[in-house]
Amino acid sequence: MTVRIVVADDQELVRAGFTMILEAQPGFEVVAEAADGAEAVAAVREHRPDVLLLDIRMPTMDGIEAAGIVCAESDCRVLMLTTFDLDHYVFDALRAGASGFLLKDVRRDDLVHAVRVVAAGESLLAPTVTRKLIAEFTAMAAGRPAVPPSERLAVLTGREQETLRMIARGLSNAEIAAAMVVSEHTVKTHVSNVLTKLGLRDRVQAVITAYETGLTVPGGSG
Template sequence: MSIRVLIADDHELVRSGFAMILNAEDDFEVVGEAADGSAAVELSRAHEPDVVLMDVRMPVMDGVDATAAITATTRARVLMLTTFDLDEYVYRSIKAGASGFLLKDAPRDQLTQAVRIVAGGDALLAPAVTRRLLEDFVRRPEPGARPESVAGLTVRELEVLRLLAKGKTNAEIGATLYVAETTVKTHVARLQTKLGLRDRVQAVVFAYESGLVSPGE
């Protein structure tokens, strides 16, 4: 089945370029284009895409607010398009429900791979974006009491969450805990369900905000 994609960017040439690249692949179908955040929200509800390529800075409604509206009312996953890897909207976008970030000047193979990763339910968090998040957390006050939802996690799930928050892949987590990668995937899926998280990106944010992991550990 094709991965249905909606492209949201206020520059027509950018939208056309992304659409041309995606439509050239057998497993993609561009179902719509939006020139602003408000239109992106409306088209997401109308066409039910699997992935929305979302520009951060747009008129009428910016990409962050549009992402929050889309993730709250549809099953679409949002891949943010940024001009700079340290865009000031990165943290807000993750809180709004974005599943990943991609630079606009990324090669075409990175674009197609990123869309496939996000469509598959995983998250795309580049090292530069991770550093941005950590810098933001360092500036924040010490967290208070841990959320009650943490109490519902098993010891193993807590271990997996801590390693996940440090940027470990499933394979690396499995090697550290001496378990199979498929077992790690199961733990990740279960802890996300228990905590009400959409993906690994939100899991990372939760781990730092709840005090399970501290920047610099």
């Protein structure tokens, strides 16, 4: 099955470079390019791509606003582009529904891999990157009083809440399985249930939800 892609970046050479790399891959088709967020949203509405490769900082409408609209209106997966590792805009983009992010100087093979991962419905953030996310949440939440877990989490079983707490600590499925003394298959089921019951797109949003609902306390053991 062909993965349909829209590439959005305000720099023409960057856009052209990504398009050339992606078009050279079997099973990839770049259906449109966009020079700003508004054009990106229009392209997604017109072409209904599987993946939107989206620069965070663009004129007219930035990538964060565009990501929010695209994720609210469609099933298109959004992969953000940023100049700096863990640019603070990345966190706003992830809250908007983006499935991950890449640095603009990404290697060709990593770009291709990232698009395939996101197109398959997975989040791009590996456990090591998730831990960086957690560190950032800890810094942002420093000094805030802890709150009890939100009623939103009442739909989860005890095991599912435990799974969500471990996801928020940056543990992989294998690490969660070892900690809970269950199979990885069981963990995958728990993770799937957590995402479905809470209406989350991926593990990235699960991490954010765990902190925002108070299930996991920044700086604590989780």
